[in-house]
Amino acid sequence: MKKAINIVVALIIVAGLFSCNNGGTSNKNQGALSSSAAEKVYVAPGELDEFYAFVSGGFSGQLAVYGLPSGRLFKVIPVFSVDAEKAWGFNEETKPMLNTSHGFIPWDDSHHPDISQTNGELDGRWVFINGNNTPRIAKIDLTTFETTEIIEIPNSAGNHSSSYVTDNTEYVIAGTRFSIPIPQRDISIKEYKGNFKGTLSFIKVDPEDGKMNIKFQLLMPGFDYDKAHPGRGKSHGWFFFTTYNTEEANTLLEVNASQNDKDFIAAINWKKIEEYVNNGGGKMMPTNYAHNVYDDATHSATSTMIKEVLMVDPAEVPGAVYFLPTPKSPHGCDVDPSGEYIVASGKLSANVTVHSFTKMLDAIENKKFAGEAYGIPILNFEDVLAGVVEQPGLGPLHTEFDGKGNAYTTFFISSEVVKWKLGTWEVIDRKNTYYSVGHLMIPGGNSQKPYGKYLLAMNKITKDRYLPTGPEVTQSAQLYDITGEKMELLLDFPTVGEPHYAAGIPAEIIMKNSKKLYKLEENKHKYATITDGDARVERDGKEVHIYMTMIRSHFNPDNIEGVKVGDKVYFHVTNLEQDYDVPHGVAMIGAQTSELLIMPGQTETFVWYPKQVGVWPFYCTDFCSALHQEMQGYIRVSPASSNIELSWGLGED
Amino acid sequence: MKKSRLLMIIGVLLPLGLFIYPLWNITLEAPQYPIPLGMDIHINKFADMNEFDIKNINLMNHYVGMQYIPETIPEFKIFPIVIITMTIFGLLVAFFANYKWFLAWFILMSLLGIAGMYDFYLWEYDYGHNLDPKAIMKFTNPDGTVMGFQPPLFGTKHILNFIAHSYPRLGAYFLASGMFLTFIAFFVGKNEMKKT
Structure with a gap:
């Protein structure tokens, strides 16, 4: 009997040793030296990726779905361009989806996917994306991975500062890049200044079914509205837009729109405007735009022309809109997960400028204005500045966050990603991209809850990185491991069209909701x-x-x-x-x-x-x-x- | 109340679980069905293991000329009546009859059970062998006879690209444990008689 007890004790000890060993081996993925890049991106046959990446197709007009870390392409979701493979825009059911005030449009330029959020965290219900050329916002249902709604944006041209969602998907916003005569009319282009205007559209999203409608448009001065980001957490209720061409030039913009030392970030208190509108504010303006909805029960789309839109003049809502001077034609506009820092990348500046939300509120409170433009108060640059990342690279474009106090900014001209620290503004690491990186994406990296494991850099140029395919070669994405102090390049993979922005999300959030089939008994076609x-x-x-x-x-x-x-x-x-x-x-x-x-x-x-x-x-x-x-x-x-x-x-x- | 009668009552009532849980299950695995197709057999119906499974089993089987699994079979009317009748009969026995009747109930139930299994086997045989002469694909055994596709009565069997599993489900365990209890009740009753 005693012997038996000894054996049992011995077995328990052995088991203990084994479990210790197991604990040890699970750590082997940490540290660059103990595992190769290949191991980190290898998803064995039959295994599944950890993240979905929704990568915009740019001039393809579509949205591609990849797995990360493998970089495998799963599906190209047709959005703004016809797709003969899936009959998108060819069959009778989906033709209405591509209807606009200009008639049937078979193509667009898709830019910035953004996944719906609840409490500032990705909820994985829908992904929104903008059509840049004929201004539209599309919504893709993440149970079917199909485009189920497209709304045209009237009074807009070059729908570029779009389609970003607020903390609870209250709004998806769409800003115009080109200012135009509003309403459209026959006018000399030379009369641009003062006559051309830019609109920022706030599209209300129904919390239940996601149905979109344009709640109001904000009629802004005739600048170019380039990129946008909603406030997060403490700055929830605000929206920030970078502007350039505050010179209001109308020809040879590469020179004439690059004269001002500083352009602006427009800070919009949308809650205030929403309240104004809910109390009857704004003017209904005649217009014409298409609202196209696909119904999963009828398997068919309908297109409705809407004839008016609510226009809000910011001068009539005091305290709703301010301009934050920002150096040199800023492009990227990114808000950190806490909502405190507004990162602006002056694409012609050598520095990255960071504004403070708290300081901005303080300056507004104390009415420290440097002047005004078209009735909109301009704050002092120094009063709102949180800090500057000095000389991090050339041509800063976009910034995402890892949720651990770090920011990652892409540099188009110097082709690199730079990691820097929020608050101290010191550069921690830099890695090359191949080549001319535009956007970058960390899953959840523009929300309050980033999943800071991987960074995806999206490049405009690849030259020698892949086998040549004649004059036209692929664009690409590059995957970096950002779990360590230093970034590590893991993988290159080609993309469909030109990847502008992407949205990533842990697979587990949406894969469980993915539909397997449509029930015949629910078919109402x-x-x-x-x-x-x-x-x-x-x-x-x-x-x-x-x-x-x-x-x-x-x-x-x-x-x-x-x-x-x-x-x-x-x-x-x-x-x-x-x-x-x-x-x-x-x-x-x-x-x-x-x-x-x-x-x-x-x-x-x-x-x-x-x-x-x-x-x-x-x-x-x-x-x-x-x-x-x-x-x-x-x-x-x-x-x-x-x-x-x-x-x-x-x-x- | 005597222990034997209590056991008998529980034993007689347990088979009513058949009205809630399936009696039997046939599951088909194949490479392109990582989530297997399956059919639960209740005493009153065939049911999908996962939605649309029976429809998809029928679709698979039409290639080899097997008949569609019927919406219903006469047994689905008979089995519930048999179970209810045996329950009522069993309760009468439990309350009023001599312990020897306990064994009689058990034996009768066993015979009915065997008859049920035999009936199931006949249906399965017909289902697996009565093939459409215009079947898309015809397979023969090594000896030249026409290959049948009868699922096993009990156990696991390879049928072409499918692995078929045929095993009892919870309802069958209710039935078996109930019958076992009535069998025990007989011996307990016998002991109680001896003591008095």
């Missing part, structure tokens, strides 16, 4: 075919409507006769699958449109104009099953004068 028994073809004059279903591995109906030259044939196709990851596609020979790629439970529609007599096939475009190659059908097209009645079938001998 006007032309849905929910059961095989309802599959049919109907003629309405020259319009033919095919109510078609698809399931492994056939279309129903698969053979159709009675279609004539000159008809307009609608394929309304419903995927009857209710299994995860079983999409079907459909494409018709000679159809002047894209394929449809239809998810389980979804209905989509394309239009085909038969122009030639004959028998024409269609087939499934997504390798859906072992019998995918058998998934096909024929349509017989007869002459316009033919009397052949519509008929259709499946599986008859």
